[in-house]
Amino acid sequence: MTDILRVNGLSKSYGNQIGCADVCFDVYPGEVLGIVGESGSGKTTLLRCLAGHLEADSGSVEFVLRDGVRRDTLTMDEAERRQLGRTDWAFVHQNPRDGLRMAISAGGNIGERLMAIGDRHYGNIRATATSWLERVEIDPARIDDRPSTFSGGMQQRLQIARNLVTAPRLVFMDEPTGGLDVSVQARLLDLLRGLVAELGIAVIIVTHDLAVVRMLADRMMVMRRGQVVESGLADQVLDDPSHEYTQLLVSSALQV
């Protein structure tokens, strides 16, 4: 097994404000990497640079394509990167409204991504959309309803279905459980864990919720002021944190 993504020296600043600095890591297929830190630590900047939503100042983000070719996605042209965003990559936003098209039906939201990769057969698209609604525990009878009529938890699950339907190999997630009720969070985490195991996708998940990292991530990185201050096995970093800032984060988390 080798890496599917390798990040080297990735940096981004906003004027003289550091976004993220000299970030290096790699991810293998089937692995979940958690990135934690408080607001302003640079974790979302990092995720957006990785996914190509923001232009990095320096560094490289090498991705291994299906044919085994390793490409630096930062130097790809825009069309190629957009193609990657529709096929091998997926991005799950914190707010499902940013990742869904609210004016089209649930089935249309899932079908749109299939059509973007060339699927044209209406019956097939609808059948696939139906099966994905079931997988994310949304009643398929709601297939023609707009997501604006869904609860927040359902919208988030729909966003995940829309993202995973094209069988991406790498998924970026920005606080995917952020605005959800606790009961819905657990269900979503269980769903995500199942899908990751079943499909062997690699996931990079940004969150401020240490419990999410413990339940979902194999490895984690802790960010502060744009720097990665500690990284390692998720349970080791959480149970035996060595950096001062990680110790503060872990000791400040509420126990339930």
Add this chain to the structure above:
Amino acid sequence: MMMLSVSNLEKSFHLHQQNNAHIPVLSGAQFDVAAGECVALTGPSGCGKSSLMRMIYGNYRADSGSIRISGTDVVTATPREVMALRRGTIGYVSQFLRVLPRVPTLRVVAEPYILAGGNEAEAEEIARELLLRLRIPETLWQLSPLTFSGGEQQRVNIVRGFVHPYPVLLLDEPTASLDAANRDSVLDLIVEAKQRGAAVIGIFHDAIVRDAVADREIDVSLFGGN
């Protein structure tokens, strides 16, 4: 055959948030455990038994020394090497069950077998058999174990540790809140694990349990941190 070899192990906690306290835990810890052998870690509360066990599992870091398990030194291993050891080689029954809410018990206990590369049907079959042996009623299997009593949760945790035949087993107080019948069932499981050649390291406060399964005791307070 040596399954596990601990050498010159040192560990201390440096607590930045608490007046930079430096708390020595262990120094010069040294011992081996052979296949088929059960070693009991002993010593008063707070002497580092659980910390030592967590270091063997890679849950706590060590400052120096080595912990060799089937060709890997846990102390210097990469996260991925530790993950690989945990999948197939080291089983760990911690004192408390920590699982995702809402996942049914049968899936919770079958999971380690599947992660170790086993197939799903087989995993469920073994899981069912072990749940029955530890008297978890079948009516509970489709419920999350987080709704169970303390003793039931502990038994679910034990089943998770025995569902795959790990060559190295770490047991932290596996019988602490069990009644006599369930305690005896757990003792049987430990004895069977030894017979198939597992190296077992346990913390057993109950002397009856310790005498029944342990071949040897290691007094962890002798590796006092000072």
